Amino acid sequence: MNALVPCPRTTVAPGAVHVPDWLSPAEQRSLVDACRRWAVGPVPMRHVRLPRGGTMSVQMVGVGWHWRPYAYTRTAPDVNGARVAPFPTWLVEYGRRAVADAYQDPSAAAGYAPDVALVNFYDAAATMGLHQDRDERSAAPVVSLSIGDSCVFRFGNTERRGRPYTDVELCSGDLFVFGGPSRFAYHGVPKVRPGTADPATGLTSGRLNITLRVTGLAAGG
Template sequence: MSALFPRPRLTPAPGAVHVPGWLDEERQRELVAACREWARGPVPMRHTRLPGGGVMSVRTVCVGWHWLPYRYSRTADDVNGARVAAFPGWLAELGREALRDAYEDPAAGDGYDPDTALVNFYDGAARMGMHQDKDERSSAPVVSLSVGDTCVFRFGNPEGRGRPYTDVELSSGDLFVFGGPSRFAYHGVVRVLPGTGDPSVTGMACGRINVTLRMTGLAGG
């Protein structure tokens, strides 16, 4: 479903850019199909258990490297021990294209070689607390793609979980990139707005898929 009025690009903080509607419907369908395939294995989607005993409300499957708090591994040691699916070249190229468009610079994607993706599925009750993406050894930008229901995404600052922060609605097809001074900003998902996605595009009656591309800075494995 297209918006009645075009939504403007936003720059909530230096190095952070929101590009509404970046993925067209066909690319959204392709991304959903890929996510469904990754969720079938070799490592299934799971609710990640945190070291303190808590369980995340989102379900996650990883590509390239497996994330578990707070490190990366080639094998899903907290699930079934299997090696995660390989990171596809087309997804890396999508990440480079995202940087070029977000920063409006043909050279912005140069040297960007993401090697892991975290695929998070949010149902209507899922949330994500304010956190930093800091388990990577690389400070290259994070590329975030949204498909399905709209969410309220809270983007903060690198100093702490409190203010200043900006709440941004991320809808299906939206791109959000954060790098440079905002690479280690705290961020989270305050809530999901059920029923705001288009099932004819996503194949889902409800729910949100978020795919974040990152460079781990890790070698081999």
């Protein structure tokens, strides 16, 4: 039996922490503005085509590195061949602050240097199946930021896509960090809750999810 985890700060699993209302309204607006810039290029946001011919229902754009199933590259040969937008220093600081706050330990962020952001946009019908983030060559934590419509975030185990899992309500401004024993846990988004976005964030509908990661790849790409 899995129930929605309530709003207070929660350790969902060892190394997996949900911090509600972590982003201020001003920070959310700033991130929405940045995502709009990234969405138009140099590599535009798009529905990722999967190896078996399907497409993801979410729209995605990468910053720092381009992701396609199942590899990172600096350019986007499957889109327009352009080099992706560079990863900004201020996003590194977001990542370090997020890890330190999630684990309530400044030393936990020592050496944490995310070099890629995957920006996903969910419309009312978009979902994300349970999957592991295994394309990185680093086991550093993943930092997930939510803006706009709330969603059901399903956080599972490291062995299989099925149960046991926990459903967490992620709202606009929430932070979710998973690392350590939970770094390779299956996770996904089975449902977005349309109409729950606060227009004050600059996003009137849909959900933005920004995940910061350490690829572990050479800087030159």
